[in-house]
Structure formats: C-alpha cells, structure tokens
Amino acid sequence: MGLLTIIRKNRQKEREMRLLFLGLDNAGKTTILKKLNGEDIRTVSPTLGFNIKTFAHGRYTLNLWDVGGQRTLRPYWRNYFEQTDALVWVVDSGDRMRMKDCRDELHSLLLEDRLAGASLLVFANKQDIQGSMNDVEIRDALDLHLITTHHWKILSCSAVTGENLVAGLDWVVNDVASRLYYSSTLTSTPTPERSQRVSL
C-alpha cells in the first residue's frame, strides 16, 4: 500500500471537497452561495473579506469559499488556493466592458501552482437579465478553448432564479470525484493518473 493509496482512502472517508468561488466584483458569487443555501438574497452586500458555506451534496460535503472580488481584494485570493479541489469562476454576463479584465484574471489564476489540477467551472451568471451575453459568447470572450491544463466547463446560470446552480455543482462534484476518489468499479482496475490533470 503506497502513500497515495493511504491518502486516497483517508479522503474517501472524509468525502469532503473544497470549492473556491472567485470572479470580478459584482459577478454574483455571494448571491450564488446564498441562493444555493436557501438564504435571502435581497440584502447581499459587496463582500469585504470572505464567506464560507458548508453543505451536503449527494454523498459529499462541500466547503464553498467565496472571496470578495474588488480589485483591492484580488491580491488576497492566493491565500485561499491551498487544498482547493475546484475553482468556480463567476462571470457577470452583462459586464461587457470588463470582459477582457475578467479573462486576464482567470488566465493568470490558471498559472498558479497551487490550483494545478483543480477542476474549473465557469458560471455565466445573470442570465435572467436581458442583454447579457450567452455562454457561447462568454466562452469565446474568455478564451476558454486555450485552457489545456484544467478540466473546464461553462454553464449559463442565474443566481436570482437559481437556474443551473445545482447542475453546476453536480458537474464539479463528479469531475473532482472522478479524480480524487476511485469509485467501486474503478478500484478493481486501477487507472494511472491522467496526464492531462497534471499541470506543467
């Protein structure tokens, strides 16, 4: 039994995942968290600092970290990278003027060593607002096709209506689980770590 096996078994017992919600200010990160948690979203103030929510999703316990996205807070993002299983990048789909800013911030995050191997979910938020860009437009504006170091997926969603929020978590959980935990069928035929997971 190698060290990796022991670590895996240990994590399997915990079945915990850590999801880091990042994005520019006004993207709707906190609102998504509150909506998922069934809280009132009308009094959400811009986040000074961070929020944590823990809840059960299927067989897993999810720890959702939401860090404020104001420019002055972005340098602090790095303090939250450690142990992150998945990065959820939230985009204000109506904010055309800062789309380039949004792309640059995302791509610089993907170069971080401590986020290597984390799954990436992009939430094209605020789809309830008429005039928002759709997921295809966002995907192109953010150059998601250039990402080869992380497993990624983009989903359009609305924190106000709740559209696709749970579907997004489902994808994240499945993607992380397929990497961290061997399901019972897979343990019988151990697969080597996929090379694509490992960032260069």
Add this chain to the structure above:
Amino acid sequence: MSTAVVEDTAKWQIAHSFAEGFNATFSDIESRIGAAAAVQPSTEIIQTLAAEVAALSRRLSDVLGTLPSYDQRQHEQRVKSLEQSLEKLRAAQPKSKFAFKRKATNGSAKVTSSQKPSETARPEAPASSNLILSSHHDAYLGWHNIPTPTVGSSSDATIRDLTNCIVNLSSRTAGGVQITALHIHNLKNCLLLLPDITGSVMLHDLKRCSIVVGCHQFRMHTSKDVDVFVSISSSPIVEGCTRIRFCRRLDPNIGQEQSEPLMVQDFSHIRPTPSPNWSLLPVGSAPPKSLPNNGMGPDEVAKLLDDTLPPRI
C-alpha cells in the same frame, strides 16, 4: 462477480458507441481544418471550427470516468491535435484587435445549438446591452434619447461618456422598462436622476457628478467629487474614490424605517479608522426634485448643474 462482468460489458458498449460518434466528428473537423489551411480562411470559419472543437472536447469531458483510460487518452490526444492545428490556422491570420463580434458568435451558437436545445429558445442577445445612453455633452437627456431596439419588460442599461449633461430617467415612461442592472462609465459634470434598479449599479470614472438612484447594490470605482442620493438595502461601496458624499434617499414606499445612516464601505481603506474618502450629507439634502419634462436649453442645463453639483475644487 457476474455483475462486474455485466458492468464491464455495458461500459465497453458505451465506450464503443461514444468512440464511433467521436471519431466521425473528429475526422469531419480535421478535414475541414485541412481544407481551411489550403486557402486563406476567414475569422468566421476559424471561430466556427474552434466552437466545434470545443464542443467535441466538452463531449469528451462529459463522459469522463466512464471511458477506459486508453480510449480516454486517445480521444484527448485527438482533441489536442485539433486544437494545435487550429492554433496554426490562427497564427497564420493577421492579428485583429480584441472585440466582440456578433456575426461570429451567431455562427458558433448555431453549431452548439444541436447539443443544447435550451439555447435556441433564448431570445437573441444584441451585440451590446439593450439600453445605451452615450456620447452626449451639454444636453438634457431623457428616455427619448435611448434607442430601444428590443424592448422587453426588463433590461440592463449602460450610461457612458457624457459631459455637462442632465439625465432624467426618473419617470418610467419608455414602455415601463425595468432596468435590472446598470453600468455607468466616464461621466463629467453630470446630474443623473435614475429610476429604481432591481439589481446592481456599477460606476467607473465619474468626475463631479450628482446621482439619485434606488438599487440593490452600489459599487463605485475610481471617481472623484460625487454626491450620491441612494435608497438601498445593502451597503454601498467605494474603491479608489475621493471626496464622495452619500445621503440616504428617503423612499416614500418604504417609510421611515430606512432613515438610519448609510453604512458605506471603502475597499481602498480597509482599516478600523474612518475612511477619508467619503462622508455623509445631512439627511434631507437633495437635488431638485422636479425637472421640466419638456427639456431644457443648454444655458438652463449649465445653470442647474452649477447650482446642484458638488463644488468645483
């Protein structure tokens, strides 16, 4: 034991049928990239191809974990090879400036729509936000200055690049459009009377302005000398701003509950000491409530702005 065999067979079948569809699409895209490389391809063609490659890669990531690892690697390599040849195509293109292109996204939307029927149901989003008020000076502006291409019941709005203007959108007359998100950029010497916004208001680069607005969230960046009269249920924030004055706008609909002082947060002054960048105006101070509905001449605009805007420094 027998269940394991059944599972394996099922898994093999899934992998097999997936591989068939995957390979067909792969060779289709590959041959088209080859054809495109022979001639000088247009940006649209490249973007369409890129969208298809991305769709293929998404198809692969959707079935992750259900494929045997060998197949998985093979498929991944194929996607990668497509991406590489696509990059070569791109590199051969003359570089263009970053811009949102309506036409191109139309094409790629069509490509993926077969996979996601929900997307086709969505109404066409215009190239920019629906309501735009931009590039005016020395004028009195109202709803009639905003072109409304696709008027729904609600929309986002952008106000940008105005100098010495009065913007009066307080009477909601333009078909009763509800603004759900508002972006404001680059205003100088302006008075803005805005309706209640159900979502958030984002402001960048304002100089010597007065704003009256009701909203859910209020974020102001890199601005100077602005008076804000706001009715809001959360804390307004400023970042990189100086000499901002806030006043809670008394909202007749809500009553006096809201008369408690505003809690403004300054993100560029994260300390226990009070921020030097903003202050509160005494409750009750307000810009003129009634403005003429039939417009104002440039002289009147200039005089009213001089009377209401924050003092020149």
